Each structure stands twice: as structure tokens, then as C-alpha cells.
Amino acid sequence: MAKNYLNIILFTLFISSLCCYAQEVKVFTVKDFDLKDSVKTCLVSTKYGKEEYNFNKKGLLTKSVTRYSDSDYDVVLYKYANGELLEKRSETYRDNKFDPSTSIAHFFELDTTSNRKVIEKIISYDKEFLDNYIYHYDDKGDLVRMIRTNNEGTDETLVEYKKYKGEYTVTYLLNEVPLKSIRTSNRKKNGAVQKIVLTKEFLKGEPNKAIEEVFDVNELLLERQEFDYNVTEKKFVPTVRTTYNYDKNGMLESEIIADGNSTEKKEYIYQFDGEEGGNWIKKIIKPDNAYTTRKITYYKAESEKKEEE
Known part of the structure; x- marks a missing residue:
């Protein structure tokens, strides 16, 4: 709800946009699309x-289509085995013709010998x-190392986990150079x-940007x-601040965006379908x-139709 379809944009960049640092393999489900x-x-x-999304009966994303026009669109296909991502194909179509030069395939192999x-x-x-990635996990199931190999050589991304005074920090280092850190902590308010x-x-x-997000239970x-990051003052300087408000069902009602001396408020109005799940079908x-x-469309609607027949 608060994601505001951020995932819709992000997932299309998922594995193919690993120029900065490798990311853990992610399986997308209906929840990622609100x-x-x-x-x-x-x-x-x-x-x-x-945008068109197709899911299997377990709620896993199997196909997505991004349409820029009737003749220009991108298709991403996903295949699974026992809930694990097995294959991902990103296909480009321009003027209703398949373009193999800009289409790529990702093949995944799971090794659980240790x-x-x-x-x-x-x-x-x-x-x-194009690329070969190896994702290594520890005995707790946490990603600890990613190795990328291509025609330009080999890069290694290490993932470090630290706990200190109630804070949990995950740090990504590419060839020992810091790329990103994520620190999670809790506080009591009201x-x-x-x-x-x-x-x-x-x-x-060197420090560049930062985002602090606050979530409820x-x-x-x-x-x-x-x-x-202000290089002269050697510290992070706050810029845009956004606050979110929800109704009793957890639907985003409004957000207030403050940037310097300007403030903008957005309000959201929804129309829902008549299904028990209560998905919205229009957002203003x-x-x-x-x-x-x-x-x-729903799988259960198909089942009910077959029972009636």
C-alpha cells in the first residue's frame, strides 16, 4: 500500500541492473504488487x-508485460521448481517484432550439498x-558472498552482518570497498x-546518499x-521528508512531502472490487x-464456475 507501486518499477530492474552490486535472488509474489x-x-x-502480471496458484509471479504502446512492449517470464526460481527470460518486442539482441535469459541452479x-x-x-553469479549462504541461510564473473574479470561482493546494542547492520562491500549499509533498530513512540x-x-x-524509513508493527x-552527503561538513544533510497516513484497514490515505520550504500533500481514494480479498481496482x-x-481475475472464480457447471 505504502509502496505505491515502487516494486512495479524496481522488479523490472531486478537482476539485469546489477552494474553497481549484486543482489540476492528474489522471488516476487502477489504481495509485492499490493x-x-x-x-x-x-x-x-x-x-x-x-502493466500486466500473471501469477500461479501459489501466488508466484510467472509473467509480466510492460506496454509502452500497442507495438512496443517488454515481456518477462519466470519458471520455478519447488518454489525456487529456475529461469527468468526478459524479452523485448519493438514494432511487434521480437528483438533477440536486447533479450536475455537468466538460468538458476541450486546447490545444497553443504x-x-x-x-x-x-x-x-x-x-x-554476459554474466555468471554465484550466491553463497551461511548455515543460517543468510547471504554472505556473491561472485560475479564476465569477460571483464571477476568481482566479489561480501555481505557482513553485525549486531550491536540492539542495532542490526548489513554491509555490502564490492572488492572490499563499501557500497551500501542497512541498519535496523527499534524504538518506542507513544x-x-x-x-x-x-x-x-x-x-x-565514500558516503553519498541515505534514506531513513520508519515502520509500524x-x-x-x-x-x-x-x-x-555534504562533503564540506562531512555529514548527511536531510532533504526530502515524507510522512504517510493510513485508514483502519491499512490503506494509504495521504502523504505529505516536505522539501525545503515547500510542502505537498497527496490524498488517495480507492474503489474496491466485490471479491472477499478486497483488492482495489481504481486509485485516484x-x-x-x-x-x-x-x-x-481470480483462480477461485474459475473454481466456482466449474462447480456450477
Whole structure:
């Protein structure tokens, strides 16, 4: 809900945008797209274009289509084995023609002979080798090392975990140079426990940007503070601050964005379908009156139809 379709943008960049540092293999489900219940398909329409998502009966994403026009679109296909990602294919279509030069395939292999290890091979549809990733996990199941190999050489990303005075920090280092750190801690405010996640990004090992996010016990995002690093003062300086408000069902009602001396407020109005899951099918953002619509189909509707027949 508070994600505001951030994941819709991020997941298309998932594995193919690993130029900065490798990321752990992620499996996307209906929850990542603000969906509930046994959703089969979801067609999202905005003034910018259309997105289509297909899920299997376990709620795993199996196909996504991003349409820029009737003839230009991208398709991403996912295959699984026992809930593990087995294959991901990113296909490009322009003027209704498949473009193999810009289409790539990701193949995953799981090795559990000792600690968990995942091997990812990336090749183009022109049969050109692009990258090979090996993800190593410790005996607790945490990702600890990622090795990337391509024609330019080999890079190693280490993932370090530290606990100190109630804070939990995960640090990513590429060839021993810091890339990113994520620190998680808790605090009590007005009698309620809140989770604080501070993410710092580094550029060539030097601090660059940061984001601090505050979540409630239901994982709803309450506050988001952005920072830029001031090289002269050698500290992070706050920039944009956003606060979020929800209704009793956890739906985002409004957000207030403060940037310097300017403040902007956005309000959200929803229309829901008649299904028990209660998914929204239209979202209006005021005062711009921009809107997003969703057309959703369910697996259970198909089952009920077969029973009636």
C-alpha cells in the first residue's frame, strides 16, 4: 500500500541492473504488487502505459508485460521448481517484432550439498555469455558472498552482518570497498514499537546518499527521510521528508512531502472490487486527479464456475 507501486518499477530492474552490486535472488509474489487473495492476473493501466502480471496458484509471479504502446512492449517470464526460481527470460518486442539482441535469459541452479549456494548464468538470446553469479549462504541461510564473473574479470561482493546494542547492520562491500549499509533498530513512540531502517549508499567507497524509513508493527511505512552527503561538513544533510497516513484497514490515505520550504500533500481514494480479498481496482490521487485502474481475475472464480457447471 505504502509502496505505491515502487516494486512495479524496481522488479523490472531486478537482476539485469546489477552494474553497481549484486543482489540476492528474489522471488516476487502477489504481495509485492499490493494484491491479496488468489489473484490470477492483474492488468494495471495509467496514463503512462500498462502493466500486466500473471501469477500461479501459489501466488508466484510467472509473467509480466510492460506496454509502452500497442507495438512496443517488454515481456518477462519466470519458471520455478519447488518454489525456487529456475529461469527468468526478459524479452523485448519493438514494432511487434521480437528483438533477440536486447533479450536475455537468466538460468538458476541450486546447490545444497553443504551450505546453500545459487548459481546464476546470464546469456543473450544471441547466445552471447554476459554474466555468471554465484550466491553463497551461511548455515543460517543468510547471504554472505556473491561472485560475479564476465569477460571483464571477476568481482566479489561480501555481505557482513553485525549486531550491536540492539542495532542490526548489513554491509555490502564490492572488492572490499563499501557500497551500501542497512541498519535496523527499534524504538518506542507513544507506547508503540517502531522499526527504523537507515540505508546508506556509497560512491567509490565514500558516503553519498541515505534514506531513513520508519515502520509500524504491521510493516506500514510511516516516515521516509532522505539525505545527501555534504562533503564540506562531512555529514548527511536531510532533504526530502515524507510522512504517510493510513485508514483502519491499512490503506494509504495521504502523504505529505516536505522539501525545503515547500510542502505537498497527496490524498488517495480507492474503489474496491466485490471479491472477499478486497483488492482495489481504481486509485485516484488528489489534487492532481491522476488515477490508476486495475482489472483483476481470480483462480477461485474459475473454481466456482466449474462447480456450477
